[in-house]
Amino acid sequence: MLQNVRVLSIFLALFPTIAWSEWEVNMTRGVTDTSAAIYDLHMLVFYICVVISVIVFGVMFWSMYHHRKSKGAKAHLFYESTKIEILWTILPIIVLIIILFPATKTLLETYDTADSDIDIQVTGYQWKWRYKYIGQDVDFFSVLTTPSDEIYNKAEKNPNYLLEVDNPLVLPINKKIRFLFTSNDVIHAWWVPALALKKDAIPGFINESSTTINEPGIYRGQCAELCGKDHGFMPIVIKAVTEVEYAAWIDEQKTLKEKAASASQKDWSMDELMAKGEQVYNKNCSACHQPTGVGLPPVFPALAGSAIALGPIEDHIDIVFNGKSGTGMSAYGEQLSAVDMAAVITYERNAWGNDVGDKLLPADVEKMKGGK
Amino acid sequence: MTTQVADVEDGHENEHGPATGITRWLFTTNHKDIGTMYLIFSLVMLFIGGSMAFVIRAELFQPGLQLVEPGFFNQMVTMHGLIMVFGAVMPAFVGLANWMIPLMIGAPDMALPRLNNLSFWILPFAFSMMMGTLFMDGGGPNFGWTFYAPLSTTYAPPSVTFFIFAIHMMGASSIMGAINVVVTIVNMRAPGMTYMKMPMFCWTWLITAFLLIAVMPVLAGVVTMMLMDIHFGTSFFDAGGGGDPVLFQHVFWFFGHPEVYIMILPSFGVVSEVIPTFARKKLFGYHSMVYAIIAIAVLSFVVWAHHMFTVGMPLAGELFFMYTTMLIAVPTGVKIFNWVSTMFRGSLTFETPMLYSIAFVILFTIGGLSGIMLALAPVDFVYHDTYFVVAHFHYVLVPGAIFGIFAAVYYWLPKWSGKMYDESLGKFHFWVSFIGLNLTFFPMHFVGLAGMPRRIPDYPLQFADFNMIVSIGAFMFGTSQLIFVYVLIKTLRSGEKAPQRPWEGAEGLEWTVPSPAPYHTFATPPKVD
Numbered sequence: 001m002l003q004n005v006r007v008l009s010i011f012l013a014l015f016p017t018i019a020w021s022e023w024e025v026n027m028t029r030g031v032t033d034t035s036a037a038i039y040d041l042h043m044l045v046f047y048i049c050v051v052i053s054v055i056v057f058g059v060m061f062w063s064m065y066h067h068r069k070s071k072g073a074k075a076h077l078f079y080e081s082t083k084i085e086i087l088w089t090i091l092p093i094i095v096l097i098i099i100l101f102p103a104t105k106t107l108l109e110t111y112d113t114a115d116s117d118i119d120i121q122v123t124g125y126q127w128k129w130r131y132k133y134i135g136q137d138v139d140f141f142s143v144l145t146t147p148s149d150e151i152y153n154k155a156e157k158n159p160n161y162l163l164e165v166d167n168p169l170v171l172p173i174n175k176k177i178r179f180l181f182t183s184n185d186v187i188h189a190w191w192v193p194a195l196a197l198k199k200d201a202i203p204g205f206i207n208e209s210s211t212t213i214n215e216p217g218i219y220r221g222q223c224a225e226l227c228g229k230d231h232g233f234m235p236i237v238i239k240a241v242t243e244v245e246y247a248a249w250i251d252e253q254k255t256l257k258e259k260a261a262s263a264s265q266k267d268w269s270m271d272e273l274m275a276k277g278e279q280v281y282n283k284n285c286s287a288c289h290q291p292t293g294v295g296l297p298p299v300f301p302a303l304a305g306s307a308i309a310l311g312p313i314e315d316h317i318d319i320v321f322n323g324k325s326g327t328g329m330s331a332y333g334e335q336l337s338a339v340d341m342a343a344v345i346t347y348e349r350n351a352w353g354n355d356v357g358d359k360l361l362p363a364d365v366e367k368m369k370g371g372k
Numbered sequence: 373m374t375t376q377v378a379d380v381e382d383g384h385e386n387e388h389g390p391a392t393g394i395t396r397w398l399f400t401t402n403h404k405d406i407g408t409m410y411l412i413f414s415l416v417m418l419f420i421g422g423s424m425a426f427v428i429r430a431e432l433f434q435p436g437l438q439l440v441e442p443g444f445f446n447q448m449v450t451m452h453g454l455i456m457v458f459g460a461v462m463p464a465f466v467g468l469a470n471w472m473i474p475l476m477i478g479a480p481d482m483a484l485p486r487l488n489n490l491s492f493w494i495l496p497f498a499f500s501m502m503m504g505t506l507f508m509d510g511g512g513p514n515f516g517w518t519f520y521a522p523l524s525t526t527y528a529p530p531s532v533t534f535f536i537f538a539i540h541m542m543g544a545s546s547i548m549g550a551i552n553v554v555v556t557i558v559n560m561r562a563p564g565m566t567y568m569k570m571p572m573f574c575w576t577w578l579i580t581a582f583l584l585i586a587v588m589p590v591l592a593g594v595v596t597m598m599l600m601d602i603h604f605g606t607s608f609f610d611a612g613g614g615g616d617p618v619l620f621q622h623v624f625w626f627f628g629h630p631e632v633y634i635m636i637l638p639s640f641g642v643v644s645e646v647i648p649t650f651a652r653k654k655l656f657g658y659h660s661m662v663y664a665i666i667a668i669a670v671l672s673f674v675v676w677a678h679h680m681f682t683v684g685m686p687l688a689g690e691l692f693f694m695y696t697t698m699l700i701a702v703p704t705g706v707k708i709f710n711w712v713s714t715m716f717r718g719s720l721t722f723e724t725p726m727l728y729s730i731a732f733v734i735l736f737t738i739g740g741l742s743g744i745m746l747a748l749a750p751v752d753f754v755y756h757d758t759y760f761v762v763a764h765f766h767y768v769l770v771p772g773a774i775f776g777i778f779a780a781v782y783y784w785l786p787k788w789s790g791k792m793y794d795e796s797l798g799k800f801h802f803w804v805s806f807i808g809l810n811l812t813f814f815p816m817h818f819v820g821l822a823g824m825p826r827r828i829p830d831y832p833l834q835f836a837d838f839n840m841i842v843s844i845g846a847f848m849f850g851t852s853q854l855i856f857v858y859v860l861i862k863t864l865r866s867g868e869k870a871p872q873r874p875w876e877g878a879e880g881l882e883w884t885v886p887s888p889a890p891y892h893t894f895a896t897p898p899k900v901d
Contacts, residue, residue, distance in 0.1 A: 024818070024819075024821075024822035024823075024834055024835075025818040025821065025822065026818075026821050026822070027754055027821045027822075028822075028823070037750075038750050038751055038753065038754060041748065041750060041751050042745070042751045042754070045744065045745050045748060045751070046745065049741040049742075049744065049745065052741060053737065053738070053741060056708060056709070056712060056737060057734060057737075059712050059716060060712050060715060060730070060733070060734070063712070063715045063716045063717070063718070063720070064715065064720060064722075064730070067651075067715065067716065067717055067718050067719065067720050068719075068720050068721070069652070069719040069720060069721045070721070073717075073718070073719045073720065074719055075651065075652040075653040075717070075718045075719040075877075076653070076717040076718075077653075077654075078653070078656070078713075078716070078717050079653060079654040079655065079656050079657070079658075079714070080656070080657060080658075080659075081657070084657075084713070085657050085660045085706070088705065088706060088709045089660075089702060089705075089706055092701060092702050092705045093702055096698045096699070096701060096702070099698070099744075099748070100695070100698065103694065103748040103749070103750060103751075104691065104694075106750040106751075107687070107690060107691065107694070107749050107750045108687070109750075110750055110753065111687045111690075126527075150436070151436055151437055151830060152436065152437055153436040153437075153438065157435060157436065157833060159833065160832075161435065161832055161833050162435075162830060162831065162832045163832050181684075185522070185527065186520075186522050186523040186526075186527050187520055187522070187523065187617055189682060189756075189757060191757075191825070193754065193823040196753060196754050197753065198682050198753050198754065198756055198757070199682055199684065199753075200682050200683045200684060202611075202617055202618060202683065202684070203522060203611050203612075203617060204610075204611020204612060204616075204617070205611060205616070205617075205618070205684070207683075207684035208684075220832075221823070222823075222825050222828070222832075223825065224682075224756065224757040224758070224825045225520070225757060226446070226449075226515065226516045226520070226523065226826075226827045227523060228446075228514075228523060228527060229442045229443045229446065229514075230442060231442075231446070231825075231827060231828060232442065232825070232827075232828030232829050232830050232831070233442075233830070296443065297509070297510075298509045298510050298530065299510045299511075299529055327526075327527075328527055
């Protein structure tokens with residue numbers, strides 16, 4: 001053991017860049033009533049398990065010590081006893097019944113489907129989350145922002161490494177929130193430990209769960225169901241705020257949306273589109289098609305030199321708008337704003353040696369979106 | 373025509389040993405040869421699957437991506453699971469069954485020897501094909517060993533078709549092996565050996581064989597549905613065509629949960645043979661042990677959806693599967709209490725098989741207790757798909773299934789080879805494995821509870837310390853299996869000659885034949901009273 005500790009310390013000395021973090025060893029109590037109930041149930045069962053192991057292992061170690069042949073122990077003819085067999089069938093059943101009551105009660109609490117104050121549709125995409133505030137006209141994607149330099153160890157990792165997104169899900173405290181989970185492609189699972197909430201997001205089906213957050217704060221989670229290549233890179237960040245702040249935030253979202261609409265009417269220059277396009281590309285496309293457009297064939301085709309990126313712009317627009325069924329290429333028509341769409345298509349046609357030279361204007365995209 | 377005559381003449385010889393050269397292994401119908409091939413195959417697979425675990429743990433040694441890309445990491449996670457389950461654990465059990473069941477029930481061979489040969493020789497082809505997918509365009513299976521649709525159908529790499537075919541072949545092999553075990557045990561027991569006098573290992577395998585026959589076709593069904601979805605335009609698992617992705621999980625786990633018991637029951641049997649031997653005392657509560665196995669097997673068919681508590685089942689479903697799952701703790705508890713009571717007031721010695729069996733009981737109990745925690749649906753909302761689950765099933769599979777296999781190998785190796793293994797080396801192998809294993813899998817409980825999802829190639833910083841410990845433990849555990857190989861080689865080359873019954877407390881027909889067991893045993897059935 002001592003040697004292990006020494007080996008460990010040598011290893012740790014070799015990698016001074018790793019920040020010593022707290023030694024988290026248990027489940028969080030969380031910030032909702034349900035999460036507290038689940039935590040209490042977890043601890044109750046844990047202690048029961050500890051007691052059972054102490055008894056079972058106690059008898060075992062006692063026999064291993066006292067009934068050794070080397071100590072002269074003789075084997076007894078003790079190999080059958082119906083009474084004992086019945087006893088240790090009944091006793092575990094009693095223990096299970098003791099656990100069963102709080103477990104059932106907690107489960108019923110999590111199945112509370114009464115009316116909620118706020119409804120949010122959560123949609124899983126490969127590999128990001130989309131949050132739609134139902135009835136509020138607020139709808140956005142939430143994507144990992146950890147720079148790839150940190151992931152590939154070229155830069156020091158920040159404390160929220162892999163748990164940071166561009167647009168957090170903003171929620172008010174003390175309001176009952178109902179989540180409606182679904183998916184656009186494969187099965188994902190939306191998990192925030194502080195809410196003790198984990199639910200599968202399944203394509204074609206809607207799951208629901210409710211929560212009421214008691215304390216303001218930032219709560220982070222991750223996708224819990226293997227959903228492909230970047231399963232480990234689609235975190236969830238919740239920003240729980242007071243009701244007043246929440247109302248202000250909703251208003252702000254609406255103003256931002258108007259601003260974006262007017263931006264699409266501007267006459268964008270090629271350079272502006274290319275610069276914007278690169279940003280959009282790196283956020284939405286580079287996970288599969290790679291930052292340099294080489295893709296990961298055959299599953300994720302290359303864009304550099306591809307027939308679609310170099311061919312008629314109508315086909316290019318079509319595939320980005322509507323996706324390609326049966327593949328990982330999802331329909332971006334709804335996911336990207338007019339500006340982003342125009343910029344990214346322009347970028348793909350004129351980057352990495354692609355030299356079509358044409359450009360797509362946001363205003364035109366707006367027309368296509370309206371025409372659909 | 374002349375050759376046929378020669379064959380017949382050959383058949384009339386009373387004692388004929390194995391054929392020479394490669395044909396001995398290719399065409400053999402001898403249960404001992406086939407058992408040996410199964411065991412060697414499974415050892416090779418253990419090392420292949422283990423080296424994939426090495427890749428996984430090396431990548432997870434530190435946060436950040438260092439060695440492999442996420443896509444390849446997912447392939448490693450998938451192949452590690454598939455190879456360990458279908459390539460290492462199951463064939464090892466079939467190997468033990470082949471070697472030991474005829475010897476234990478006093479039969480001359482398995483009932484269906486040619487089927488036996490076929491069921492083994494399918495495996496190398498199945499696994500070559502499965503591993504070949506790693507070199508195909510787009511890579512091998514990358515959707516986890518549970519291959520949930522639609523990730524494994526619509527979004528799968530093209531190699532998935534080969535994966536499906538490989539699963540079909542493995543399934544066929546398992547079903548044939550299982551039929552063979554059932555027919556052998558039902559028909560070929562020595563006169564006087566009633567079911568309730570049968571060694572516990574045979575009982576556990578009989579039940580396992582029934583489980584295999586029941587659920588392997590379900591696995592075949594689910595992969596066939598995938599194949600139809602991928603190539604023939606059906607929509608079993610595609611909501612867009614009226615199907616249901618959750619249906620996949622129901623069908624898969626209807627196979628998958630009994631499969632879990634398929635991978636543990638034979639180990640129960642091994643431990644039930646080894647502990648009485650080294651406690652020099654009969655197995656405590658033989659009858660209740662038999663009933664407990666049957667109860668576990670029956671219950672295993674009605675608990676499958678506890679793997680799916682977060683898919684959004686109706687409340688009644690959650691309650692049903694929570695209660696039935698908790699119920700499994702009862703017969704499992706009975707087994708553990710019986711093993712402990714067998715040791716109680718015995719006369720214990722601690723040879724390597726016994727060490728492995730004791731570790732089995734302790735660590736399997738830990739895995740069983742975390743199983744009770746996982747059975748509780750509301751808490752499972754937090755545990756589900758985290759490293760807590762990874763810790764749980766490795767605790768029941770590694771010190772469960774694999775330690776059971778190690779115990780069996782050390783216990784029966786003298787009978788197989790006629791030579792004794794080096795006891796101190798065996799103990800050394802045990803202790804390094806034991807420490808390495810706990811160092812690997814115990815901290816996984818902590819990172820899981822703290823919130824680390826499973827199957828991720830990179831993780832947030834708060835999990836860094838434990839992951840490093842886990843990786844160090846994994847390297848230690850993996851490397852220590854080289855000791856096992858060394859022990860085997862040393863035994864075969866220079867082991868001391870083993871007596872007919874090397875263990876003082878051992879009982880059973882297998883110890884009534886010489887060591888090594890002759891090529892043909894029990895040509896005349898022994899009489900059991």
